[in-house]
Amino acid sequence: MEVVILFCILLQHVMMSRHTHAKRIEGLDKNVWVAFTALAADPSVVNLGQGFPDIPPPSYVKEALAKAASVDRMNQYTRGFGHPSLVKALSQVYGKVYGRQIDPLKEILVTVGGYGSLFSAIQALVEEGDEVIIIEPFFDCYVPMVRMAGGKPVLIPLRLKSGKKTITSADWFLDPDELAGKFNSKTKAIIINTPNNPIGKVFTKDELQMIADLCIKHDTLCFSDEVYEWLVYRGHQHVKIATLPGMWDRTVTIGSAGKTFSVTGWKLGWSIGPEHLMKHLQTVMQNSLLVIEAVAQGLLLNYELMDQPECYFTSLADELEGKRDRLAAIVEEAGMTPVIPEGGYFMLVDVTALNQDLSHMDEDEAYDYKFVKWMIKEKKLAAIPVTAFVGEESTKDFEKYIRLCFIKQDGTLDAARSILKSWTKV
Amino acid sequence: WVKFLQNIMATKTKRIYELKWNKPSDCFILTDTSRNIIALSDSPHTHRVEFTQLAADYKAVNLGQGFPDFSPPQFVQEAFCKAISGGPQMHQYTRAFGHPPLVKSLAKFFSRIVGQDIDPLEDILVTVGAYQALFCAFQGLIDEGDEVIIIEPFFDCYQPMVVMAGGKAVYVPLRPVKGSAILSSGDWVLSADELASKITPRTKAIVINTPNNPLGKVYKTEELQMIADLCIKHNLLCFSDEVYEWLTYDGAKHIKIASLPGMWERTVTVGSAGKTFSATGWKVGWAIGSGNIIKYMKTIHQNSVYHCATAAQEAVAHGFEREYQLFGTPESYFQQLPAMLHHKRKKLALCLESVGLQPIMPEGGYFMVTDISSVKVDLNDPNTKDELYDFRFVKWLVKEKGLATIPVSAFYSPEHSKEFDKYIRFCFVKEDSTLDAAEAILRKWSQKE
Numbered sequence: 001m002e003v004v005i006l007f008c009i010l011l012q013h014v015m016m017s018r019h020t021h022a023k024r025i026e027g028l029d030k031n032v033w034v035a036f037t038a039l040a041a042d043p044s045v046v047n048l049g050q051g052f053p054d055i056p057p058p059s060y061v062k063e064a065l066a067k068a069a070s071v072d073r074m075n076q077y078t079r080g081f082g083h084p085s086l087v088k089a090l091s092q093v094y095g096k097v098y099g100r101q102i103d104p105l106k107e108i109l110v111t112v113g114g115y116g117s118l119f120s121a122i123q124a125l126v127e128e129g130d131e132v133i134i135i136e137p138f139f140d141c142y143v144p145m146v147r148m149a150g151g152k153p154v155l156i157p158l159r160l161k162s163g164k165k166t167i168t169s170a171d172w173f174l175d176p177d178e179l180a181g182k183f184n185s186k187t188k189a190i191i192i193n194t195p196n197n198p199i200g201k202v203f204t205k206d207e208l209q210m211i212a213d214l215c216i217k218h219d220t221l222c223f224s225d226e227v228y229e230w231l232v233y234r235g236h237q238h239v240k241i242a243t244l245p246g247m248w249d250r251t252v253t254i255g256s257a258g259k260t261f262s263v264t265g266w267k268l269g270w271s272i273g274p275e276h277l278m279k280h281l282q283t284v285m286q287n288s289l290l291v292i293e294a295v296a297q298g299l300l301l302n303y304e305l306m307d308q309p310e311c312y313f314t315s316l317a318d319e320l321e322g323k324r325d326r327l328a329a330i331v332e333e334a335g336m337t338p339v340i341p342e343g344g345y346f347m348l349v350d351v352t353a354l355n356q357d358l359s360h361m362d363e364d365e366a367y368d369y370k371f372v373k374w375m376i377k378e379k380k381l382a383a384i385p386v387t388a389f390v391g392e393e394s395t396k397d398f399e400k401y402i403r404l405c406f407i408k409q410d411g412t413l414d415a416a417r418s419i420l421k422s423w424t425k426v
Numbered sequence: 427w428v429k430f431l432q433n434i435m436a437t438k439t440k441r442i443y444e445l446k447w448n449k450p451s452d453c454f455i456l457t458d459t460s461r462n463i464i465a466l467s468d469s470p471h472t473h474r475v476e477f478t479q480l481a482a483d484y485k486a487v488n489l490g491q492g493f494p495d496f497s498p499p500q501f502v503q504e505a506f507c508k509a510i511s512g513g514p515q516m517h518q519y520t521r522a523f524g525h526p527p528l529v530k531s532l533a534k535f536f537s538r539i540v541g542q543d544i545d546p547l548e549d550i551l552v553t554v555g556a557y558q559a560l561f562c563a564f565q566g567l568i569d570e571g572d573e574v575i576i577i578e579p580f581f582d583c584y585q586p587m588v589v590m591a592g593g594k595a596v597y598v599p600l601r602p603v604k605g606s607a608i609l610s611s612g613d614w615v616l617s618a619d620e621l622a623s624k625i626t627p628r629t630k631a632i633v634i635n636t637p638n639n640p641l642g643k644v645y646k647t648e649e650l651q652m653i654a655d656l657c658i659k660h661n662l663l664c665f666s667d668e669v670y671e672w673l674t675y676d677g678a679k680h681i682k683i684a685s686l687p688g689m690w691e692r693t694v695t696v697g698s699a700g701k702t703f704s705a706t707g708w709k710v711g712w713a714i715g716s717g718n719i720i721k722y723m724k725t726i727h728q729n730s731v732y733h734c735a736t737a738a739q740e741a742v743a744h745g746f747e748r749e750y751q752l753f754g755t756p757e758s759y760f761q762q763l764p765a766m767l768h769h770k771r772k773k774l775a776l777c778l779e780s781v782g783l784q785p786i787m788p789e790g791g792y793f794m795v796t797d798i799s800s801v802k803v804d805l806n807d808p809n810t811k812d813e814l815y816d817f818r819f820v821k822w823l824v825k826e827k828g829l830a831t832i833p834v835s836a837f838y839s840p841e842h843s844k845e846f847d848k849y850i851r852f853c854f855v856k857e858d859s860t861l862d863a864a865e866a867i868l869r870k871w872s873q874k875e
């Protein structure tokens with residue numbers, strides 16, 4: 001009897017293990033957000049971790065959405081390939097920015113968030129065995145998306161110029177020789193992110209030119225993630241690599257309504273590029289027509305106001321610059337060292353000076369992971385560990401940093417200040 | 427095809443490729459030297475796009491594409507407006523695998539129906555429409571060389587999704603029972619022997635759709651049990667597309683295959699807020715199943731779109747809360763909508779019969795399939811002479827009569843499409859005025875004959 005039972009259990013195990021996943025997701029199940037969002041969800045935690053605003057979006061986009069919802073027809077499917085009002089508005093805004101005519105139906109694709117654009121571009125253009133250069137620190141989805149498409153990520157770190165007292169994101173740079181060494185005949189694409197998440201670096205024209213030269217030399221594509229394009233602070237300028245000579249034809253540029261209008265929960269993004277690349281980007285997933293209309297209206301309104309202070313693209317950057325400076329002061333007060341970002345809404349903070357003893361925690365994790373978990377638990381302040389944005393080899397260079405998000409209400413920043421003040425008093 | 431190839435060559439300049447016509451998949455497939463699929467040419471999927479354009483070009487009365495031309499119920503519209511004017515968190519990212527209020531209300535609602543204690547965080551994944559739920563299922567669970575059985579006629583996206591996942595589609599058709607007049611979708615059945623004969627050691631999953639698009643068949647318990655027995659015997663997964671689950675007529679009962687013994691642990695059930703609340707444009711869907719299977723779909727989801735829009739999920743959550751309280755009562759939208767559509771279904775059937783067309787009364791869903799073999803028309807368009815009869819008929823109907831429909835052979839594999847080229851599909855989930863306009867066209871047509 002026992003033999004029969006054992007056999008049945010064995011057989012069931014063998015049979016159940018047939019319900020295996022597809023190979024394409026092998027090793028891709030871990031995700032820093034899934035882990036840390038859950039920890040930070042406790043309402044008593046001051047959340048400077050995940051990158052979304054707790055400030056309201058401009059009222060006119062909310063109103064546009066409410067108005068759209070009351071039109072019956074707008075609650076049903078839209079046309080399969082691109083909604084005219086939105087792609088037209090995008091071609092107007094970006095036509096002005098790029099200084100070229102952009103075909104709304106052939107050179108623009110609307111997707112489910114900037115995330116969806118990255119997914120579409122990588123799925124369409126990266127294949128088995130292709131190498132894709134990714135600059136560390138990188139928005140964490142680039143690596144799993146490239147791997148899921150069968151590609152091989154090739155990492156190159158931004159390196160810190162040593163010796164300076166006040167560190168800004170401009171002090172992080174790409175070594176030209178090191179970068180050139182990463183390109184070879186298998187290189188299909190390079191992914192750049194400017195302004196960069198998490199450091200906030202805004203790549204200069206010269207830096208982009210250096211990357212462009214290599215792309216042209218090796219006939220490589222460029223995926224340029226520019227979701228934070230409007231959030232650039234005084235003294236800096238956002239440059240689109242696609243506007244450099246020879247680059248339009250090989251670049252897919254990604255944008256986001258969520259970041260542009262502080263409505264990350266709307267999940268609407270777009271890709272812009274030449275027809276011969278764009279036609280391969282399909283999107284399996286469509287957007288809601290309601291959101292499409294509201295974003296289109298928001299874009300048109302700000303198109304009229306572009307270069308004026310009332311333009312949301314400008315006013316949001318102004319508002320955030322104040323918050324950036326405020327958070328930097330708070331961090332310094334607490335004895336830590338901020339890396340002042342030139343753009344985006346994140347700030348890297350070097351926690352070395354606090355000399356926090358975490359030897360009681362899990363040996364296997366990088367210092368910043370341990371630090372953030374401890375900080376959430378003990379100090380009720382949430383951040384994101386920066387080694388989530390780098391490969392294994394670069395862990396040792398980045399594990400002293402945590403990432404703070406400052407697109408938060410003044411009340412939230414004040415609460416963070418209280419926590420940090422009482423911390424250093426101990 | 428030349429243009430297709432030119433476009434591919436423009437991006438992929440450094441490899442050797444093989445281009446083959448894939449008969450079962452009805453498309454060109456480009457593979458590299460390691461036999462990995464690089465690209466597919468147009469699939470039957472694009473026929474739907476082609477016909478939508480045709481309807482627009484001829485300003486036809488559109489009973490083709492499957493969406494309501496009336497509004498969603500007041501209570502969900504209000505819920506959406508309330509969500510928009512809610513706190514700032516309504517416009518920001520929510521939980522990636524599903525907004526907590528929504529997964530909780532879905533778990534509560536469906537636990538009662540499936541007879542299973544559904545864990546809101548482990549057993550549910552919220553997706554951008556049911557479409558993305560299907561996408562995650564295929565991408566997460568189907569591997570290179572896996573066979574997937576698709577029952578015909580099938581919603582056209584199943585086939586390209588199988589191919590995109592590297593799988594091989596194997597088809598089994600529903601067939602009208604021989605002998606008596608085919609009056610109902612219930613008269614179309616699956617042969618147990620034929621289905622069993624399609625299973626091989628490489629079969630990974632079977633896709634079912636009940637109520638079925640386009641036929642409207644609502645599978646009975648015995649039919650689902652037959653499929654379940656085979657799934658259990660051969661250890662298969664089951665993807666059950668149940669987006670039309672609330673739309674059953676004449677007392678037909680929707681049965682969830684996941685509720686049959688031994689099926690919960692191997693079934694992914696897909697649902698849609700768009701079809702449930704007549705708000706197809708909201709693009710909120712879900713997959714419900716054992717956490718052991720859903721977890722693989724979560725990996726695809728977190729690496730493709732990651733989050734779904736927050737406000738719409740909040741509104742759908744309120745919709746399900748309301749329906750949970752009113753379940754089984756006359757105020758329930760899940761009672762009112764099928765009742766309203768029942769009358770429209772009847773109206774359309776009478777119109778079609780009046781011109782000598784033979785509708786197959788659907789037991790469920792949005793659509794009615796009609797046999798057009800008894801209608802004699804002169805389809806003398808030289809442009810379409812190589813196409814299947816129903817395609818030619820549909821194009822003629824749009825151009826000559828201003829009425830748009832969809833040819834049913836588009837829902838069949840190439841190997842079976844010729845057997846089923848005498849049927850066209852109408853959508854009756856339309857305002858009475860739209861149905862009246864269709865009626866006027868059909869009446870004028872029958873008077874001319």
